[in-house]
Amino acid sequence: MSSTENNRSPCRAEAEIVDLVSSLIRFDTSNTGDPSTTKGERDCAEWVAAQLQEVGYETEYVESGAPGRGNVFARLKGADSSRGALMLHGHLDVVPAEPADWRVHPFAGAVEDGYVWGRGAIDMKDMVGMILAVARQFKAEGTVPPRDLVFAFVADEEAGGKFGCQWLVENRPDLFEGVTEAVGEVGGFSLTVPKPDGSERRLYLVETAEKGLGWMRLTAKGRAGHGSFLHEDNAVTILAQAVARLGAHRFPLVVPDSVAEFLEAVGNETGLDFDPASPDLDGTLAKLGSIANIIGATLRDTVNPTMLEAGYKANVIPQTAHAVVDCRILPGRQAEFEKTVDELIGPDVTREWVTKLDSYETTFDGHLVDAMNDAILANDSEARTVPYMLSGGTDAKAFAKLGIRCFGFAPLQLPADLDFSALFHGVDERVPVDALKFGTRVLEHLLKHS
Known part of the structure; x- marks a missing residue:
């Protein structure tokens, strides 16, 4: 009530x-x-x-x-x-x-x-x-x-x-x-959220910003061949290495205005230090509970591999392999994001936007x-x-x-x-x-x- x-x-x-x-x-x-x-x-x-x-x-x-x-x-x-x-x-x-x-x-x-x-x-x-x-x-x-x-x-x-x-x-x-x-x-x-005196305060979050959304399709091409042969030009291997690099990459910390206002307000209420320059910012965010997953994701771009597709038979090395990655991009970061993705996937993998919505x-x-x-x-x-x-x-x-x-x-x-x-x-x-x-x-x- x-x-x-x-x-x-x-x-x-x-x-x-x-x-x-x-x-x-x-x-x-x-x-x-x-x-x-x-x-x-x-x-x-x-x-x-x-x-x-x-x-x-x-x-x-x-x-x-x-x-x-x-x-x-x-x-x-x-x-x-x-x-x-x-x-x-x-x-x-x-x-x-x-x-x-x-x-x-x-x-x-x-x-x-x-x-x-x-x-x-x-x-x-x-x-x-x-x-x-x-x-x-x-x-x-x-x-x-x-x-x-x-x-x-x-x-x-x-x-x-x-x-x-x-x-x-x-x-x-x-x-x-x-x-x-x-x-x-x-x-x-x-x-x-908890207050320093042990009481609690209800904050109501009004959404004023959204990250950009993009679903990107990656394609690697190689030379088809028999699965029993030595094979150095395998599309699956090329793609898997690119996907692994993307999945392991951590984009730099960026604090948009709406996120900075949120962190300042929560810091004022809780007494916690949400200084963007703090090396333990992620740890401090964790004290907010489940909402930390949402807020943490608004501090940097993300790219998560979600789909893989290749081959049609166990003993046939396919000529082509595909992956889909889910991209979420902070306002003003589109060009830098795409530049980083290109560097990570390398010249042997091509990419195209299946869906691309602006921040x-x-x-x-x-x-x-x-x-x-x-x-x-x-x-x-x-x-x-x-x-x-x-x-x-x-x-x-x-x-x-x-x-x-x-x-x-x-x-x-x-x-x-x-x-x-x-x-x-x-x-x-x-x-x-x-x-x-x-x-x-x-x-x-x-x-x-x-």
């Missing part, structure tokens, strides 16, 4: 949020990255549209570049339409899940032990549900927000947005007409940031909002191309001992029921004062 919550009756949005999220999870919108095996978002998108239409919205359903890749848009007119519109966006697809690995079926939307369980519970059908719940409440009750609101429910985020936000931005920019700011994932969640960074200021802070404090009076950089990527990368200023703010008040970062794409993904209700109240406040 938040420090300012009382015995008032729950608002309409808060009362239905759990049922909405549970229903959303029951739609299996698994995105494998392969259009031939991806289930698509059509059924879920049509259900979302029906929930909006039920309370009086006019909705637009759009398929983004491929059959079944469903997206839904709706607008709510505000008191001052001359102001730039605010967009609330959430993706409907999820990463696949293997039911045998889970305590509960990942697409059952079960509510047990104070949690809503299932794939997408925190990435990101929780936020989709909160957006939908507040949108329904505003329309049903006749609430007029300060400015126009655009509600966007989109496809294909988990595979980079080629059949989602990227297609929409390139082919249907009219859907975003007048939008100047946007709120989506991954931010607004609480991080409980993004904005400042932690302005009316919308103030409104986020006020919305959190209205529901948790002892809290503090701080900016941070996401080590991954979101649909904000595409929306930023239209000049839209983007933030990650899907508010959740989390138990201090919950390993939140491990739930993203993890087994037994779940979201606390109380966190959903808290987030819905925060989002309602934000949209009434944005």
